[in-house]
Amino acid sequence: MVTKNYPDPKLNEKLRDRYYRRDQSKPEFTKAVREISGTMAHMCYQCGTCTGGCPSAPRSTYRIREFMRRGVLGLDQEALTDPDLWLCTTCYSCTDRCPRDLAPTDVIMAMRNLAFRQDIIPVNFLKTVQAIYSSGHGVPNNDVNRAAREKLGLTRDPPTTHMYPEYIKGIQKILDHYNLKANADRIVKEREG
Amino acid sequence: MAEAVSPTTSEKSKAPRIGVYICHCGTNIAGSVDISAVEEYARTLPNVAHVDNYQYMCSTPGQGKIEESIKEKGLTGVVVAACSPRLHEPTFRTATKEGGLNPFRFEMANIREQNSWVHMHDREGATEKAKDAIRIAVAKASLLEDLYPKSVPVEHAAMVVGAGVAGMQAALDLANAGIKTYLIEKAPTIGGRMSQLDKTFPTLDCSQCILTPKMVDVGRNENIELMVNSEVEEVEGYIGNFDVTIRRKASGVLSPKEAEARGIVGGGCTGCGDCVPVCPVTKPNPFEMGMAPRKAIYIYHPQVVPLLYTIDWDSCVKCGLCVEACGEKKAIDLEMQDELVKVKVGTVILATGYELFPIENKEEWGYKRYENVITSLEFERLICASGPTGGHLVRPSDGTTPMRIAFVLCAGSRDNTGIGKPYCSRFCCMYSLKHAHQIIEKIPGAVPYLFYMDIRSFGKAYEEFYYRIQDEGAKFIRGRVSNIQEDPKTKNLYVYAEDTLLGRPMELEVDMVVLAAAVQPTDLTNKTRKLFGVSCSQDGWLLEAHPKLNPCGTTTAGVYLAGACQGPKDIPDAVAQAEGAASAASIPIHKGEVELEPYYAMCIEEKCAGCGMCVNLCPYSALSLVEKDGRTVMQVTEAKCKGCGTCGGFCPGGAIWMNHFATPQILAQIDAFLIGGEQ
Numbered sequence: 059m060v061t062k063n064y065p066d067p068k069l070n071e072k073l074r075d076r077y078y079r080r081d082q083s084k085p086e087f088t089k090a091v092r093e094i095s096g097t098m099a100h101m102c103y104q105c106g107t108c109t110g111g112c113p114s115a116p117r118s119t120y121r122i123r124e125f126m127r128r129g130v131l132g133l134d135q136e137a138l139t140d141p142d143l144w145l146c147t148t149c150y151s152c153t154d155r156c157p158r159d160l161a162p163t164d165v166i167m168a169m170r171n172l173a174f175r176q177d178i179i180p181v182n183f184l185k186t187v188q189a190i191y192s193s194g195h196g197v198p199n200n201d202v203n204r205a206a207r208e209k210l211g212l213t214r215d216p217p218t219t220h221m222y223p224e225y226i227k228g229i230q231k232i233l234d235h236y237n238l239k240a241n242a243d244r245i246v247k248e249r250e251g
Numbered sequence: 252m253a254e255a256v257s258p259t260t261s262e263k264s265k266a267p268r269i270g271v272y273i274c275h276c277g278t279n280i281a282g283s284v285d286i287s288a289v290e291e292y293a294r295t296l297p298n299v300a301h302v303d304n305y306q307y308m309c310s311t312p313g314q315g316k317i318e319e320s321i322k323e324k325g326l327t328g329v330v331v332a333a334c335s336p337r338l339h340e341p342t343f344r345t346a347t348k349e350g351g352l353n354p355f356r357f358e359m360a361n362i363r364e365q366n367s368w369v370h371m372h373d374r375e376g377a378t379e380k381a382k383d384a385i386r387i388a389v390a391k392a393s394l395l396e397d398l399y400p401k402s403v404p405v406e407h408a409a410m411v412v413g414a415g416v417a418g419m420q421a422a423l424d425l426a427n428a429g430i431k432t433y434l435i436e437k438a439p440t441i442g443g444r445m446s447q448l449d450k451t452f453p454t455l456d457c458s459q460c461i462l463t464p465k466m467v468d469v470g471r472n473e474n475i476e477l478m479v480n481s482e483v484e485e486v487e488g489y490i491g492n493f494d495v496t497i498r499r500k501a502s503g504v505l506s507p508k509e510a511e512a513r514g515i516v517g518g519g520c521t522g523c524g525d526c527v528p529v530c531p532v533t534k535p536n537p538f539e540m541g542m543a544p545r546k547a548i549y550i551y552h553p554q555v556v557p558l559l560y561t562i563d564w565d566s567c568v569k570c571g572l573c574v575e576a577c578g579e580k581k582a583i584d585l586e587m588q589d590e591l592v593k594v595k596v597g598t599v600i601l602a603t604g605y606e607l608f609p610i611e612n613k614e615e616w617g618y619k620r621y622e623n624v625i626t627s628l629e630f631e632r633l634i635c636a637s638g639p640t641g642g643h644l645v646r647p648s649d650g651t652t653p654m655r656i657a658f659v660l661c662a663g664s665r666d667n668t669g670i671g672k673p674y675c676s677r678f679c680c681m682y683s684l685k686h687a688h689q690i691i692e693k694i695p696g697a698v699p700y701l702f703y704m705d706i707r708s709f710g711k712a713y714e715e716f717y718y719r720i721q722d723e724g725a726k727f728i729r730g731r732v733s734n735i736q737e738d739p740k741t742k743n744l745y746v747y748a749e750d751t752l753l754g755r756p757m758e759l760e761v762d763m764v765v766l767a768a769a770v771q772p773t774d775l776t777n778k779t780r781k782l783f784g785v786s787c788s789q790d791g792w793l794l795e796a797h798p799k800l801n802p803c804g805t806t807t808a809g810v811y812l813a814g815a816c817q818g819p820k821d822i823p824d825a826v827a828q829a830e831g832a833a834s835a836a837s838i839p840i841h842k843g844e845v846e847l848e849p850y851y852a853m854c855i856e857e858k859c860a861g862c863g864m865c866v867n868l869c870p871y872s873a874l875s876l877v878e879k880d881g882r883t884v885m886q887v888t889e890a891k892c893k894g895c896g897t898c899g900g901f902c903p904g905g906a907i908w909m910n911h912f913a914t915p916q917i918l919a920q921i922d923a924f925l926i927g928g929e930q
Binding site for chain 1: 615661665666667668669671704729730731732733734747748749750751754756757758
């Protein structure tokens with residue numbers, strides 16, 4: 059790789075070496091994605107069916123096909139540090155339509171898993187973890203919702219941990235088993251002080 | 252178990268002396284097998300009188316080694332350890348014969364496909380396995396006997412099943428080579444799929460214009476006996492002597508010849524069409540993909556061969572108006588029954604073609620849900636001057652001319668979901684390019700958008716055609732269509748895909764969508780292939796004998812393949828294969844006789860109890876019970892027997908001797924494997 063070392067860091071970044079070289083590919087990343095996702099992630103032929111029907115794609119820079127390509131090539135850093143990784147809504151439209159019968163959604167989930175192992179995760183996801191830990195819900199009930207439920211003739215709280223808070227303990231046990239809450243607290247603290 | 256004795260061996264064979272020849276196959280075998288260790292080992296085996304090795308045993312010097320040593324060492328059997336017998340068994344049998352032995356005194360040990368190639372990284376294991384294979388082969392070679400192939404005469408006639416362009420070409424070639432040919436077609440006319448097409452790529456010839464002369468030739472050829480509305484019902488026999496029963500379905504209409512046979516002088520169908528206007532029943536015409544009407548008595552289109560009307564019994568109400576209209580010609584018989592016809596032929600060509608995969612199963616594209624989503628075959632009929640709209644491409648929803656047309660390539664092809672087809676349908680890229688051209692040519696200002704994954708323009712002048720169509724203004728979007736949505740008011744369609752080269756999702760509003768649907772074998776293909784004992788691959792296409800070196804043959808002797816029944820094929824490829832199949836099918840007929848491998852079963856009559864269990868087990872109806880010297884014994888029709896061994900394995904009295912695979916020979920192989928043979 060050739061480095062020019064321009065004095066201006068912006069120019070340096072703009073003119074940096076952009077060749078894809080084989081040593082950037084990590085076969086173990088492809089393998090890990092395949093194993094965690096349970097889908098044959100290395101078999102993507104890049105037809106774009108996934109992105110074509112993705113509800114996130116027209117409103118963002120998220121391109122699931124590009125993540126599939128990074129998975130095939132083993133470009134771990136490119137995949138894991140891309141903030142778009144967190145824009146999938148997991149609607150599974152791509153998985154329904156993939157002609158290679160792959161599950162691109164599960165590939166994204168696998169990559170998120172691998173990213174989290176390196177503490178790469180947006181804070182809002184961690185706050186969801188904290189919310190689940192304290193209430194059993196990622197999006198806990200609120201007064202607007204309660205009023206709407208009442209109007210529909212439903213109980214103010216759904217028959218979940220909201221109605222039976224004694225079961226929150228079980229959820230906490232599961233999250234603690236994976237150290238998820240502790241990790242979430244630690245990272246949130248690091249980022250937000 | 253008592254030693255069985257071959258019914259053919261009257262005198263005791265002399266002591267076996269076996270020659271063993273080990274082939275290096277360059278490094279194919281020598282790269283993972285220790286040849287000298289195997290050679291040393293072979294010398295220690297019982298009955299082995301000579302061992303040699305060579306770089307390529309199949310070469311002329313390699314074969315020479317076998318011939319010379321048979322004479323010099325007085326060998327009684329030959330073992331070559333090399334590749335699969337499928338490749339070189341005939342070669343080494345010939346060498347064995349040249350050396351003065353009966354060619355069936357040869358046994359092959361496969362140490363390549365089943366050994367060196369699969370144990371490439373285990374030299375020691377591969378070497379041991381090669382020793383085992385040779386020990387087993389020597390054990391069998393020591394017990395091999397002289398066998399003599401039987402010749403059977405070949406009927407001077409052939410049959411072609413399916414009268415699309417491939418079947419027609421095959422039939423014409425056979426007929427022009429002087430062979431009586433029965434051409435069987437399930438539809439009321441010949442011509443097949445090609446007659447439904449408007450133009451052909453890349454030359455843009457009018458499909459009907461180049462096809463109809465061939466159809467006329469077929470209809471007029473003296474050596475071709477055309478049977479339309481017909482299906483193969485039953486097949487008996489073997490190469491040279493197939494007895495095929497054809498079901499001629501009642502068409503309800505007599506040809507002039509048939510009328511004459513019934514004593515109606517000057518009668519029969521002339522194709523005048525007087526019966527059509529009076530018929531009260533209207534149905535969709537399948538030839539027009541259901542987009543034009545036909546009556547219950549109908550022809551597909553004006554150029555049909557033979558020009559005979561047909562009654563659709565499912566819709567005919569038997570009102571008799573057509574009979575009246577036909578009048579003195581008396582061509583219509585509303586009580587006509589199916590007829591079974593038996594013919595004898597020497598060889599058979601299957602040319603059963605393809606049909607479109609039911610693309611509505613891929614729900615995301617909305618076929619049969621959205622009116623303006625059509626298939627490529629429907630497009631062919633709509634753009635064809637003789638089609639239901641006189642060649643004006645219109646939207647099914649409102650009859651207006653579409654100006655923006657999207658083409659969905661790989662619609663159901665290259666699909667591993669289990670709904671579509673995993674293979675490439677091979678000609679959709681090219682006909683979609685042709686469709687784009689036709690739109691640009693016929694509708695000024697209209698724009699075709701081709702959604703593709705890869706453009707596979709592999710044939711002669713195909714890539715040039717792609718260049719031409721792009722230059723004419725067709726838009727290419729490299730991305731597979733994810734889904735299609737309809738505007739319920741305008742019936743316009745929104746096509747969603749990613750332009751993968753741009754890296755952006757796109758939404759395209761169009762007036763019409765054409766699905767280049769995957770193809771699959773026709774519905775009767777599976778039934779027909781089973782009747783002829785032909786295999787198919789996992790996806791249903793008929794299986795050729797060898798994908799490269801015998802693409803027209805099948806594993807059933809005397810049965811050949813032509814056209815798309817063997818796999819998706821465009822017209823040039825279908826015609827080329829048809830000519831190849833016709834040539835292959837004419838060889839046994841011109842030779843007049845075929846040699847059958849002498850692997851038939853034989854009955855050891857003194858042991859046979861005449862129980863007849865084997866008769867029912869035989870898949871080839873080759874066995875029967877006969878009275879002999881006051882006893883009931885089994886008898887084999889040698890020409891029908893394929894040597895499968897079903898009867899021999901079953902016979903409770905051990906009374907069946909399988910030539911070349913006899914019980915003592917097989918037991919010797921098993922013993923050699925289990926006990927080992929070192930001395």
